[in-house]
Amino acid sequence: MANPRRNSQSLENPLQNQNISSWVMQLLKKPQAFPLLLSIFMFLSWFFFRFLHSSHFPAHNNNHNHKWSHHYDEMANLVKFKSGFPSLIVKDKRGWLLNPISLALDSRLKGGAVSCTSIHLGEIQPGAMRGNHRHHTCNETFVIWGAKTLFRLENNHVGGKGYAEMIIGVDEVAVAASPSGTAHALVNVDPIRSAFFIGCQDSIINYNSTMSDFNVWKDL
Ligand SMILES: *[C@@H]1O[C@H](CO)[C@@H](O)[C@H](O)[C@H]1NC(C)=O
């Protein structure tokens, strides 16, 4: 060592404030300093990325088209979320959780149910379809997940077809709204998996009545 006197003095009183910086400087000049610095650097990097990750999470609540958060489709009146982290509907390691009514309202979906007077929870087997009907006396809000699923919603603003469609991926959860008088259909286009859905309606539907139209689209 170039300065053995100073070095030993520093090591004798490592906790004295005025000597700590010189003690650190001496330590860093030693060959053992490299692995130590590497460890510190790695810890700081880990800490930095962990912190960035979690601090970004709530910061994008209102970013409606951010890739990892969610995808909003105005024509299909539907919003899709990743079912795995990072996602707005995944707050912790247990998985996703959502309130369809408040999430539909927060996501700018138009004309969905604002209360659930009647709830349907169901499965759609691969290749099977539900809906393809139009209720004239209720607004409905859906949650759809579990398989690659096609959601079709009547929309007269879509020229030619009169409907908008959106595919929900196997790793996604969708919330969609179908206002009263709007036809909707859910088709499981997945070869293996079952799709699941919740339909929240703001009135009790009498399926006998003429207040619903059935088999609206012939091509499904
Ligand atoms: C459906 O929503 C509309 C407003 O979007 C509301 O006026 C109506 O009362 C709701 N319920 C039914 C059953 O139509």
Ligand SMILES: *[C@@H]1O[C@H](CO)[C@@H](O)[C@H](O)[C@H]1NC(C)=O
């Ligand atoms: C629906 O129709 C069936 C027969 O077509 C009848 O037995 C049933 O009572 C009806 N239900 C309601 C709620 O009107």
